[in-house]
Amino acid sequence: MNSEQAKTKFFGNIYRIIYQDKHTSRQNIAKKSGISLPTIASNLNRLTDAGLIHTVGSFQSTGGRKPNIISYVPDARFALGIDITKNHLSEVLIDLDLNIIGSKRMYLPFEDSEAYFQILSFEMQQLLNQYLIDPSKLLGVGLSMPVHVMRDQKTISYATVVNVSANIYERLTPYIPYPFLIFNDANSAGLAESWISGSEQPMIYLSLSNSVGGANMNGKEIYKGVNCRATEFGHMCIVPHGRKCYCGQHGCLDAYCSAKQLSDFTNGNLAEFFHCLKENSNVGLQRIFDDYLNHLALAVNNLRMCYDCDIVLGGNVGSYMADYIELFREKALRLNPFEKNGDFIRICHYRTEASAVGAAAYYVNEFIQNL
Numbered sequence: 001m002n003s004e005q006a007k008t009k010f011f012g013n014i015y016r017i018i019y020q021d022k023h024t025s026r027q028n029i030a031k032k033s034g035i036s037l038p039t040i041a042s043n044l045n046r047l048t049d050a051g052l053i054h055t056v057g058s059f060q061s062t063g064g065r066k067p068n069i070i071s072y073v074p075d076a077r078f079a080l081g082i083d084i085t086k087n088h089l090s091e092v093l094i095d096l097d098l099n100i101i102g103s104k105r106m107y108l109p110f111e112d113s114e115a116y117f118q119i120l121s122f123e124m125q126q127l128l129n130q131y132l133i134d135p136s137k138l139l140g141v142g143l144s145m146p147v148h149v150m151r152d153q154k155t156i157s158y159a160t161v162v163n164v165s166a167n168i169y170e171r172l173t174p175y176i177p178y179p180f181l182i183f184n185d186a187n188s189a190g191l192a193e194s195w196i197s198g199s200e201q202p203m204i205y206l207s208l209s210n211s212v213g214g215a216n217m218n219g220k221e222i223y224k225g226v227n228c229r230a231t232e233f234g235h236m237c238i239v240p241h242g243r244k245c246y247c248g249q250h251g252c253l254d255a256y257c258s259a260k261q262l263s264d265f266t267n268g269n270l271a272e273f274f275h276c277l278k279e280n281s282n283v284g285l286q287r288i289f290d291d292y293l294n295h296l297a298l299a300v301n302n303l304r305m306c307y308d309c310d311i312v313l314g315g316n317v318g319s320y321m322a323d324y325i326e327l328f329r330e331k332a333l334r335l336n337p338f339e340k341n342g343d344f345i346r347i348c349h350y351r352t353e354a355s356a357v358g359a360a361a362y363y364v365n366e367f368i369q370n371l
Ligand SMILES: [Zn+2]
Pocket: 234, 235, 245, 246, 247, 248, 249, 252, 254
């Protein structure tokens, strides 16, 4: 390795330690990395000159000079996430901390057409013009969709929730003049949830939106399976010979626990369903929700038995679960032969836009890892 390469390696390694620790000192960096203090000092100068780190105060002195608190600059780079669903288009701009800097969500039924791509492009440019002062700080655009995507993150291998052509990546290219890739929506949401939890522990993310999906996270790693079809939790059979699922089979979790199983009773409005539920005025809706939770408990218990890790309830229904989590934990624990504490069942952090944030987070991760 020549000295230029060594410098590059230290530059990235030191930045990654600062990113991981959020607040640190040059002494801590030396302890963690084994890099000499003079080399750390010169790389800290380079990272500061590049606008990637800054000093945010000083630690209490343990004798001698107070050590500086070194932190990374969250708005040194940005990434854009776009979530395409059957009926909505969402866009978020995030910083290196995965904070949402700007966002937009609109009713826009998906069409695999030039007209739709033009609107997507226009809205994207508007958001960037509004919130991104320096366009050179944009790392890339992550596009999340309810589809199976091959490992190239460009080729669609399966789509039923939205109708997309297999070559949608090529067709979108003229409309997105930045690096961009396509991601499965539930996998993206899982990445966002796992990242923001700050834990490197494995986690199952269960997405309860108009279709049911999920992600199997191990820190920032998504387990995708041999055919990129892993974690299709929506098509686990929970009722043999049960309700017909859109996939053609019967008794799938999706047919019992998609958001539609609730919102269909309030004219497609999920917020209205939970509003009525909270008002306690409609016994019928309470029974429907109870039935929903019973089926969901079966699925969550199965996932706990398989994976033995935290299960995060996400998607549109997950974002309304705060008032019902204790009730739900009790239901799930009744099926669990081993445990008495239901804290492993958690509610999602991102009430909305987890998929868009996760798709954008891919570029944040890529930036940090490749520095
Ligand atoms: Zn199914």
